[in-house]
Amino acid sequence: MNIVVLAKQVPDPEAIVGIRGDGTGLEIEPKFATNLFDEFALEEALRLREKHGGKVKVITLGGGKATEVLRTGIAMGADEALLLDDPAFFDGDGYATALALSRAIQREPFDLVLCGKQATDDDRSEVGPMVAQLLNLPHVGGITKLDIADGKATAESPVEGGKAVVEVPLPAVFTAQKGLNEARVPLITGVMKAMKAQIPKVTPNELGLSTEEIGKAGSKVRIEQYLPPKKRAGVHFIPGDAGEAAAEAVRILVDEVRVI
Amino acid sequence: MKIEEKIACNAIKNDKESHIKLKQDVCKNCRERFCVYACPGHLYSLSEETGEMAVEYAGCLECGTCKIACIYGSVSWEYPGGEYGVRYRYG
Amino acid sequence: MPEEKLDAVIVGGGLAGLAAAYRLAEAGKQVLLLERGDAPGSKNVTGGRIYVEPLRTFLPSIIDEAPFERHVVREMITVLDEESSVQLEYAQDGWRKQPYMSYTVLRARFDQWFSEKVMEKGGFVIPNRKVDDLLWEDGRVAGVKAGGEQIGAHIVIAADGALSFMAEKAGLREPLKPANYALAIKEVHKLDEKCIEERFGLDVGEGAANLFVGALTKGMFGGGFLYTNQDTLSLGIVVGIDALMHKQPQIEAYRLMDDFKARPEVARWIRGGELKEYAAHVISEAGISGISKLYTAGMLVAGDAAGFALNMGITVRGMEFAIASGVIAAGVAVDALNKGDVSKEYLAEYEKRLRASFVLRDMETFRHSKEVLENPRLFTVYPKFLSSLFNVLFSVSGTPKKGLYKSARAVAKEYILNWEGMKDFWSLRKL
């Protein structure tokens, strides 16, 4: 079984995120981590390979430290990696990113695509379903269980108050969420091997894409500016004795701010 | 600025389990409470409700002073596991 | 067990570990450095200054391109009494010219850069890995255990800092004693580059260092420091753990820092700054008597882990010793690997080379510095004497003034011209 994992290196959850003075970009502390949800995808891919044989290929799009996620994948046990690091690929919206990735996936026959349900930096949660649509495949989002048998996959995903069990024919796309598995910590020897690994790259041209179709140029959504999150206005003390204050608090919660 | 707010400036990734464990039977007989005074993060306190020593490991700066100062051997202190604990941005 | 052993495993990505890894990698050895932080440097703290001259011989190829903060051109000492202070400043034109003598430094940045250099040389630096234990084979250290994994190595270099769990596990280090360690607390305050330069009277890239002694430690062994970084200030205090434990009435360590910061002599420097980090670390203060056994079969101990730190009063040194001992350890390791002999007998060479270097020589020279510096009068009586003396010199009141000599003599008599003072003076010969 050929399994493709789409993974992304994101700023560490603890990294300081600031907004550039003119609002045109973000200033992010250069601390990185594998996107949490992609770790589940990687782990699931490896477990499927251990069970069914085949190979696991990790693909990422990005420059600089982006490669690290591929090395993490190899350290965990992935067989192959592919890097899309041409600057033309960068700063795309969900669509432009999914387009490039879907082409990269298509370079070889595959049975399964796994990725995290969202990246913790852009929080878009778009690429997985978009890749599925671009490849004209079914997908199951936010899965917590996945079984493969007879060319079919049975996946579970939580829905409000319960869970849905669905069946899709392969090939198909699955996005992983917490609860799917516990990602393994790569062995030190695995990390050493990954550090030495040569990472193959691919250009837009090799994917049959023009630079207008991908990255910022190919995006249908433009980031106009970044704004700071709203700050709390400061506490408003509710006066009166216990009974009065309680009544006023309830009135505010029910009538004014309507959170109840 | 309160000490808690100072510590909150730091990046800290906490493990679920504490890397600092106390032997309450030893603490019970301790009068000096060296840990309370030595810890630069002010993480040690005597719990009013239970009368036991408590340590808020989540703000640990990993200096090890408590381990050295607790001459009665109550503090068993290890480094937090890999990837956990304080991550100094300046150092 | 993996089938084949690595040449060397280094525990800890501080300066000693990184220097050792760099040298081993440079010599073509297969070296793996395991660091428990998320990157080398993220667990490391320094007061803030490194002297580079002793290092030029040890790491000539990289010291010149290192990301230091500012080269120090201005030295200040502030003696604090409870409500007054005396400040001394020393500057020298020579310090403004290259090669510079010392730089201020922030470890998170510096160590990460250093680790990249190690990797460029082909060394493996793997973060987020805590080494849990040593691996033994026929009574010799044969690798490490980390997260359930066993990593075999011909030689292990323990560079895991002042608390060295590795040296302890190998039976090389005595249990930690409060009298041998000091607690350092440090705050990093962000301030505009230009503002730092104007406030301290510096040119672009130049730095200042300010040491504080006296009432800030409330009679306890210790002192304070302030270093200018590029766009931050490192401000901190150091206080003996033993002294802290026996202080009456008791005081929480973090309050010392708050009281120190509240002093106008300190507040003036950090005004308008924003606190970015609150850090703490222990420092070995025992001098040469606190040094662990430095080697056993299959293992060497370097840097703080070995107790290589020296308080010489005005200058506190640790980082130079760390780098030098790391380089020396790597040199011995390379020779041992080439010879195929990592026995205890052969590794004794490590101590020999350290004795020939400034590391153990300086520590030997300043063997008694701790006894001198621990004298509580240094933190109480002498600051009072100085401040009273200057009070006499500078104050003018309505009553007729006595001759200056007479007044000064009276002050000196009160504080230092006595038997205790004589003893203190006599003890200085030990420095």
Add this chain to the structure above:
Amino acid sequence: MERLLIFVETKGERPRKVSMELLSEGQKLRAQGYAVEAVVMGKASAALKEEVLPCVDRLVNLTDAVLQNYTAEGFALALANHARSVDPKLILAGATQVGRDFLPRVAVLLGAGIASDVTGIRWKEEPIKVIRPVHGGRALSEVSFANYPAIVTTRPNSFPMEPSGGAPGEFVEKELGISSEVRTKVVRVEEVTKGKVDVTEADVIVTGGRGLKGPENFALLEELATLLGGVVGATRSVVDAKWRDQGDQVGKSGKTVSPKLYIAVGLSGAIHHIMGMDTSKMIVAINKDSNANIFNYADYGIVGDLFEVLPAMTEDIKKRLGK
């Protein structure tokens, strides 16, 4: 006339709250000259029609059998297919698990741009700008679309819901004949018996600290929380004292929560606790110490004895709910 197409997500027989928020927003825009259409999948109930129709010019019910259960494939095909015939400027849907899952597919099918999990829309600007949080809310990005139609999914509780009162719009049933194209098969949907809601998922959290004085007094919190459909949280010291389960702990070493309403009772607000809850939409603090740190992070504060304030609040809410 420019059109909006709102996807109405159902919960049982009724439209979801987030869909009603969008319909409410749509109704306001009708006054500004937009035509508003809604679309609902699977057989629409009478109750749903009653709620939705006054807000829209037209409600289209796509009735293909395959749409009776949610599948990303089916819903995406249906919505894209229908949207082509409507030619809307914007397609709006709630950024629920379902909305976030299938609208990206619709975007690909229509060649449209999409902004997910949006918390604000600037209708008056041209091009329209939408606001969405990034990096876990540590920054907001303002985005626009290169062309229309464009797709926006909105975060629940981001838009005010106002009572609807327009003349009912037209109701149309439509079958698209897409069933054969959908490969995903829903085997079953299992309803998990309503267990205890995790603090991370609760809309309302009432958290108690040491000020509660003992484990038995948490009953006061339980009562209020149950009344509000919420759960009880705990501070670290309370968990350490074994008054509450570890699973209830809110804070840096516990869970990070961002409910709609967070009521902090008898807790000082140690910074480790603050880090776990300061993204809550609304924070109400009750503490007898007016200097307590928690008040620095609260929207509303009551300085008083929790043993008096809490029961009074509970009684008042009961009265309002007619219980």
